[in-house]
Amino acid sequence: MNLSDIHHLLAPRAQEFLRRDTHRMLIDGRWVAAAEGRTLDVLNPANEQCIAHVPLAGAADVDAAVQAARRAFDGGPWSRLRPADRQRLLLRLADLLQTHAQAVAQVESLDNGKSAAIAEAVDVAMSIDYIRFMAGQATAIAGITRDASIPFAPPSAQFVTFTRREAVGVVAAIVPWNFPLLMAVMKLAPALAAGCSVVLKPAEQTPLTALMLGELLMEAGFPDGAVNIVTGDGPGAGAPLTGHAGVDKISFTGSTETGKLIGRTAMDRLARVTLELGGKSPVIVLDDCDPAAAAAGAAQAIFFNHGQVCCAGSRLYVQRRMFDRVVADVAAIAKQMPLGHGLDPAAQMGPLVSQEQLDRVCGYIESGRREGAEVLSGGRRAGDKGYFVQPTVLTNVNHAHRVVQEEIFGPVLTAMPYDDLDEVARQANDTPYGLGASIWSNNLTRVHQLIPRLRAGTVWVNCHSMLDPGMPFGGYKQSGIGRDLGREAIDAYLETKSVFIAA
Numbered sequence: 001m002n003l004s005d006i007h008h009l010l011a012p013r014a015q016e017f018l019r020r021d022t023h024r025m026l027i028d029g030r031w032v033a034a035a036e037g038r039t040l041d042v043l044n045p046a047n048e049q050c051i052a053h054v055p056l057a058g059a060a061d062v063d064a065a066v067q068a069a070r071r072a073f074d075g076g077p078w079s080r081l082r083p084a085d086r087q088r089l090l091l092r093l094a095d096l097l098q099t100h101a102q103a104v105a106q107v108e109s110l111d112n113g114k115s116a117a118i119a120e121a122v123d124v125a126m127s128i129d130y131i132r133f134m135a136g137q138a139t140a141i142a143g144i145t146r147d148a149s150i151p152f153a154p155p156s157a158q159f160v161t162f163t164r165r166e167a168v169g170v171v172a173a174i175v176p177w178n179f180p181l182l183m184a185v186m187k188l189a190p191a192l193a194a195g196c197s198v199v200l201k202p203a204e205q206t207p208l209t210a211l212m213l214g215e216l217l218m219e220a221g222f223p224d225g226a227v228n229i230v231t232g233d234g235p236g237a238g239a240p241l242t243g244h245a246g247v248d249k250i251s252f253t254g255s256t257e258t259g260k261l262i263g264r265t266a267m268d269r270l271a272r273v274t275l276e277l278g279g280k281s282p283v284i285v286l287d288d289c290d291p292a293a294a295a296a297g298a299a300q301a302i303f304f305n306h307g308q309v310c311c312a313g314s315r316l317y318v319q320r321r322m323f324d325r326v327v328a329d330v331a332a333i334a335k336q337m338p339l340g341h342g343l344d345p346a347a348q349m350g351p352l353v354s355q356e357q358l359d360r361v362c363g364y365i366e367s368g369r370r371e372g373a374e375v376l377s378g379g380r381r382a383g384d385k386g387y388f389v390q391p392t393v394l395t396n397v398n399h400a401h402r403v404v405q406e407e408i409f410g411p412v413l414t415a416m417p418y419d420d421l422d423e424v425a426r427q428a429n430d431t432p433y434g435l436g437a438s439i440w441s442n443n444l445t446r447v448h449q450l451i452p453r454l455r456a457g458t459v460w461v462n463c464h465s466m467l468d469p470g471m472p473f474g475g476y477k478q479s480g481i482g483r484d485l486g487r488e489a490i491d492a493y494l495e496t497k498s499v500f501i502a503a
């Protein structure tokens with residue numbers, strides 16, 4: 001299937017969006033070019049062709065976007081909306097996203113390389129559900145009242161005391177390229193439910209669905225300035241945004257390295273910060289489970305989204321008695337996995353997002369080889385057009401190796417045997433990260449022994465990478481600060497004000 005031949009098969013809204021070629025970004029309710037007129041090429045990672053141009057925002061554009069968000073928050077129509085009005089707007093946005101789910105998923109596929117069918121079933125579906133979940137939270141924001149017992153006031157003095165939960169202000173939302181729409185929604189939905197205004201910066205590799213989302217936000221009727229979307233790169237747009245004095249809170253998902261940089265910038269002015277960062281999540285197979293099911297689960301845990309998942313199960317630990325069997329099964333699954341572009345229904349894995357990512361992942365595989373790893377499957381680039389990497393399984397690695405310690409963010413699995421639960425708990429925790437972990441076992445006692453010992457924000461049992469709008473997601477250790485999703489997520493966009501009224 002030739003990619004350029006299938007454009008006429010796209011949903012009308014996707015065709016219409018892609019026909020524009022040169023896009024604009026959203027500032028204060030208007031679609032604008034970058035102040036300096038510069039643009040950024042957007043490439044289709046399956047064939048390396050340019051599919052669109054977006055504005056390359058600079059500091060002046062970022063400043064205009066923050067000013068617009070400030071006006072919307074400080075006195076504009078957005079700040080005067082009641083919780084039920086915010087709820088209604090969010091529900092309208094969810095409905096619009098549902099109407100255009102296929103078109104958005106197809107554009108996501110062309111921009112990021114992932115399967116359009118999966119983008120629709122996972123990325124877009126989860127986005128819709130999360131917007132609806134957060135719409136419900138908008139009208140559930142509540143403080144508390146207490147009968148005061150102020151120790152230094154006379155016993156006869158009476159006070160009415162209560163707390164108010166108030167929106168934190170202007171939010172800078174900076175998101176990565178692996179789930180472009182979903183990551184944007186994971187920041188926008190709780191921020192808007194709380195009543196914050198937002199400046200969203202999508203990743204430079206994958207800006208298109210954020211712009212589609214911007215159109216839907218406008219169609220839904222969000223007031224000007226409530227959401228602003230600036231397209232640009234990290235140093236040119238991300239850095240001035242996080243450093244802007246008008247930003248009250250930064251919500252970032254991306255690499256641990258950039259997250260630390262942003263955390264330091266935020267600390268300078270004590271801006272609130274939520275960081276959802278990297279991972280090196282273990283998949284722990286106990287020797288009481290069904291080896292075929294565990295192998296299928298382990299393959300899914302690492303190869304889903306081509307390994308470009310912050311909670312990807314990138315370290316496989318199998319109890320020694322079952323090691324050879326499970327690892328051989330995972331390698332067999334990897335070897336027969338068809339690669340192809342995201343609109344090809346036969347493809348099970350697509351290209352990585354960029355040349356940079358291709359080089360990085362291949363570099364890690366080479367480093368593994370140099371350190372003595374045995375390559376059971378894959379091990380190199382696939383083809384010479386598009387950023388495809390073969391699904392790769394490495395054995396004969398040890399814990400000091402870079403491929404075991406560092407986040408690769410690609411379809412590369414390291415597999416190691418272990419003997420007992422003490423040993424595997426120690427090894428599972430032996431990286432700087434703590435995002436997720438999965439346990440594969442049918443023995444509840446052993447599962448419960450292990451769960452509290454794993455230093456990770458999420459533990460899955462007999463599954464991996466499951467997310468739910470109502471379940472908090474985030475990292476221990478260097479995997480982040482704070483939580484996305486769940487009721488916890490909206491808390492991160494609210495301040496608490498205590499009020500004392502002398503009666």
Ligand code: ADP
Nearest residue numbers: 175176202203204233234235238239254255258
């Ligand atoms: P990657 O290296 O895989 O692109 P990053 O964590 O650097 O991952 O990127 C995630 C997001 O952070 C992107 O939107 C990117 O533009 C942005 N970003 C990168 N560097 C900075 C920075 N110094 N300040 C703010 N945002 C940044």
